[in-house]
Amino acid sequence: MIRTGTVQRRTAETDIIVELALDGNQASSISTGIGFFDHMLTLFAKHGRFGLVVKANGDTYVDAHHTVEDVGLALGQALVKVLGDKVGIERYGDAWVPMDEALTQVVVDLSGRPYLVFQGEWSTPVLGGNFETELVEDFFQAFAMSGAMNLHVRNLYGRNTHHIIESMFKATGRALRKAVTINLDIVGVNSTKGTI
Ligand SMILES: [Mn+2]
Numbered sequence: 001m002i003r004t005g006t007v008q009r010r011t012a013e014t015d016i017i018v019e020l021a022l023d024g025n026q027a028s029s030i031s032t033g034i035g036f037f038d039h040m041l042t043l044f045a046k047h048g049r050f051g052l053v054v055k056a057n058g059d060t061y062v063d064a065h066h067t068v069e070d071v072g073l074a075l076g077q078a079l080v081k082v083l084g085d086k087v088g089i090e091r092y093g094d095a096w097v098p099m100d101e102a103l104t105q106v107v108v109d110l111s112g113r114p115y116l117v118f119q120g121e122w123s124t125p126v127l128g129g130n131f132e133t134e135l136v137e138d139f140f141q142a143f144a145m146s147g148a149m150n151l152h153v154r155n156l157y158g159r160n161t162h163h164i165i166e167s168m169f170k171a172t173g174r175a176l177r178k179a180v181t182i183n184l185d186i187v188g189v190n191s192t193k194g195t196i
Contacts (some may be wrong), residue, residue: 003180004051005082009074013066014058019051020078022180026051032067033060036128036162037135040169041071047097048173064131065138072139076146083180086110091190093178097171102158106171109150110179112196116144117152120168124161136165140172149179 004021028045030038032054045052054075058067083089094107104120118137126132144151153172158164189196 003082003084005078007074007078007081009070009077011066011070013062014056014070016056016058016067016070016074017053018071018074018078019053020075020082021051022082024051025049028052030054032056032071033058034064034067034128034131036131037064037068037071039128040165043166044169044173046173047170048177050173050177060130064135068131068135069138069142072142073146076143076148079147079149079176083110086189086196088182088184088186088188089190090179090181090183090186091196093175093180095171095174095178097167097174099158099163099167099170100160102155102160102163102167104153104155104158104164104167104171106154106168106175107152108172108175108179110148110196111150112148113150114145114148115150116141117154120153120155120164122158122161122164127162127165133161133165136168140168 002023006019009016030041056067056071091110096105140153153168155164
């Protein structure tokens with residue numbers, strides 16, 4: 001069984017299609033008009049072993065904010081849609097990912113209770129010419145809220161801004177891979193409440 005779903009999200013600011021396949025280790029195809037963001041989403045998909053298609057046409061002549069935030073919202077919506085009733089999934093996942101001198105820890109709970117804890121600081125305000133690095137937190141905020149997850153993204157240290165942010169996206173992919181994994185020992189949903 002391949003768990004897959006599509007979300008289309010259109011506003012006056014952005015027009016976005018996200019296709020997410022949790023299984024099958026399919027190739028990703030990312031096009032947002034923001035090169036650094038494409039690079040991050042490609043890493044996220046690769047290290048999460050997600051089949052991910054993102055096509056975004058946004059008002060990047062303004063800046064990258066609307067597009068980055070709305071892709072986060074659409075990706076979270078796609079995850080909720082694909083997971084459905086969450087029967088049998090591990091629910092929790094975590095990962096430590098280094099990138100050279102940078103180290104990031106991500107812990108996720110697909111709890112249905114949206115919450116973001118974000119710890120990260122860096123020196124470079126813009127990467128790739130049109131990606132304002134403060135948008136990293138906005139992306140994770142949108143993703144955690146619309147994905148109804150408790151997400152902790154914690155960079156411990158690092159010098160190079162590209163490395164720090166890259167370790168965050170890779171670690172999030174890896175943590176989510178664990179959380180969405182189906183465990184046949186789990187009867188129903190993985191909660192004493194009977195629902196997540
Ligand atoms: Mn890179």
